[in-house]
Amino acid sequence: MPRLTKNEKKWLADQHPQMAVVERAKLTVIQGKLTFQREFNTKTIADSYHLLIKIPTGEKLPEVLEIKGRLLKVLAAHPNFKLSDLHMYPNEKLCVAAPQELRLKYLPEPNLRIFFKKYLEPYLYSQSFFEKHDEWPWPHLPHNTTGMLEWYSENSQIPGAARETAIEIIKLSKQGHGAAKNILTRAYRRESFNPRGRCLCGSGRIYIKCHLSYARLALELRFAAT
Amino acid sequence: MKLAKFDEPLEKYVESLSLSSTQDKLIASALETILSLVLGVYPEAEVYAQGSFSTDTMAKPLTANQGNGSAGEYDIDIAIEREGWDAAVDALESVTQLIEEDGIYGQMTIDKTKNSCVRIVYAPDSNGVGFHIDLVPTKFENDSRFAPYRKNNSWKSSDTKKSADWFNSLTKKQPELRSIVLILKRLRDLASLGINLKSVLVLTLVANSYYSNGSLMGDLLAVLGEINELFANDQQAPFIKNPVNPGENLTETLDDYSTARKFFIDTEQQLRDAITEDDAAALKELFGPGFTYVAERQKTIPVPTTIKIQEPVRAYGVSNATSNQE
Numbered sequence: 001m002p003r004l005t006k007n008e009k010k011w012l013a014d015q016h017p018q019m020a021v022v023e024r025a026k027l028t029v030i031q032g033k034l035t036f037q038r039e040f041n042t043k044t045i046a047d048s049y050h051l052l053i054k055i056p057t058g059e060k061l062p063e064v065l066e067i068k069g070r071l072l073k074v075l076a077a078h079p080n081f082k083l084s085d086l087h088m089y090p091n092e093k094l095c096v097a098a099p100q101e102l103r104l105k106y107l108p109e110p111n112l113r114i115f116f117k118k119y120l121e122p123y124l125y126s127q128s129f130f131e132k133h134d135e136w137p138w139p140h141l142p143h144n145t146t147g148m149l150e151w152y153s154e155n156s157q158i159p160g161a162a163r164e165t166a167i168e169i170i171k172l173s174k175q176g177h178g179a180a181k182n183i184l185t186r187a188y189r190r191e192s193f194n195p196r197g198r199c200l201c202g203s204g205r206i207y208i209k210c211h212l213s214y215a216r217l218a219l220e221l222r223f224a225a226t
Numbered sequence: 227m228k229l230a231k232f233d234e235p236l237e238k239y240v241e242s243l244s245l246s247s248t249q250d251k252l253i254a255s256a257l258e259t260i261l262s263l264v265l266g267v268y269p270e271a272e273v274y275a276q277g278s279f280s281t282d283t284m285a286k287p288l289t290a291n292q293g294n295g296s297a298g299e300y301d302i303d304i305a306i307e308r309e310g311w312d313a314a315v316d317a318l319e320s321v322t323q324l325i326e327e328d329g330i331y332g333q334m335t336i337d338k339t340k341n342s343c344v345r346i347v348y349a350p351d352s353n354g355v356g357f358h359i360d361l362v363p364t365k366f367e368n369d370s371r372f373a374p375y376r377k378n379n380s381w382k383s384s385d386t387k388k389s390a391d392w393f394n395s396l397t398k399k400q401p402e403l404r405s406i407v408l409i410l411k412r413l414r415d416l417a418s419l420g421i422n423l424k425s426v427l428v429l430t431l432v433a434n435s436y437y438s439n440g441s442l443m444g445d446l447l448a449v450l451g452e453i454n455e456l457f458a459n460d461q462q463a464p465f466i467k468n469p470v471n472p473g474e475n476l477t478e479t480l481d482d483y484s485t486a487r488k489f490f491i492d493t494e495q496q497l498r499d500a501i502t503e504d505d506a507a508a509l510k511e512l513f514g515p516g517f518t519y520v521a522e523r524q525k526t527i528p529v530p531t532t533i534k535i536q537e538p539v540r541a542y543g544v545s546n547a548t549s550n551q552e
């Protein structure tokens with residue numbers, strides 16, 4: 001991603017005066033307290049989080065960490081929860097959206113204000129909502145491969161969606177996720193694009209009676225895996 | 227927030243870290259005296275200051291009051307460079323003899339046990355601050371420089387002149403480097419890590435990590451962030467190569483890696499927290515004597531206008547999994 005522009009820095013200083021920008025050789029760091037007030041379905045939440053946001057140069061996505069352990073406290077209060085249940089990666093970074101979502105809809109024209117308004121603040125709103133009500137304000141994606149497939153089924157019309165989803169499924173497979181590996185294997189066995197093939201979602205139904213869009217994904221997986 | 231608001235207090239702080247005029251005079255006089263003493267016996271020698279003095283990064287030592295009863299020390303390293311030095315131990319003994327036979331230095335405490343130098347120890351001043359001169363016989367051979375290693379009577383590669391030239395060439399383009407080094411050395415001394423975290427390592431880490439932010443506070447945070455990335459591994463110190471001797475790992479000069487690592491992590495965290503809250507007291511506690519900052523008048527942090535979330539983006543999660551799990 002390119003460095004923050006003057007306007008973005010000014011926007012940040014005006015809107016979030018408790019956050020500071022620190023430039024390093026290969027990334028920009030935004031650190032401090034983000035305060036927001038958002039409303040969803042008539043429920044307003046005003047809250048703050050201490051964050052460390054790393055924005056690498058190049059084609060990598062921003063990474064966000066909550067640095068006061070607040071989300072870990074929520075995790076500790078739910079002994080059956082894993083980090084993924086709180087929509088965090090195993091390294092505690094916040095998963096504000098599916099990676100393909102950010103790659104396809106955010107990265108082509110990155111803008112700090114959009115990152116905050118569209119992705120980060122709603123994510124933090126949902127965390128605050130969960131902390132207060134013990135339920136999510138809106139349904140998030142399921143974890144791992146299921147989440148990837150669900151995102152794809154809603155976004156298959158976006159150019160590049162199949163390819164980016166395939167990349168993420170392959171990453172999951174390399175991390176040892178069994179379902180991802182199974183899906184790759186099934187996709188790899190396909191000899192051609194066959195709408196009458198068994199759907200990748202594992203339902204047993206054929207594509208045209210299940211997720212026709214997944215057939216395109218199967219093809220992408222086959223080629224991305226080779 | 228604009229980090230430039232801390233520039234003035236930080237610049238004043240850096241100024242306060244410079245040696246006092248008395249300390250400056252003592253160093254100048256020591257250099258002059260040693261120069262004439264050495265040239266009287268070794269007229270062909272090249273005599274020069276090395277270390278922090280030569281890079282202008284000598285931080286004022288803490289007084290006994292500032293150091294919780296334990297005052298710091300400052301020193302000048304003086305190289306006596308000749309081609310004609312013989313065995314390392316002989317070179318050290320020659321320098322020792324030179325000092326012992328001097329009317330003034332001969333009356334002072336001379337530490338003859340140091341591995342690479344002969345140390346003349348001055349009595350502490352009224353603030354308890356100590357001063358010493360380290361005389362380092364330096365062998366110049368085949369375009370390289372070597373310092374003595376008493377323990378096994380050998381010469382080891384050591385080119386502090388080149389190191390100083392390297393750093394000074396960087397500070398010509400980026401003068402803020404010097405300020406960052408001084409600040410970190412002071413914070414190191416406040417944490418009583420002067421023995422563990424050698425100045426040459428601090429200097430190299432700063433030079434390698436520096437990225438201009440247009441403000442001293444931004445620069446300092448950037449350096450700390452980079453150092454903490456380098457020191458991410460809590461078990462194993464990274465290889466920090468000596469810029470003028472790439473085979474040498476400067477983290478081997480650390481007595482205790484985990485303490486040094488904790489120092490950098492804690493410093494960055496405390497600094498980050500203090501500036502987030504614009505907490506003048508926390509900043510003063512971190513930087514110690516000589517730092518004064520008045521927080522901006524506590525404006526109420528404006529409550530943001532409520533914005534509706536129209537089409538929420540769904541968050542995601544990846545769990546740790548092995549091949550049999552999902």
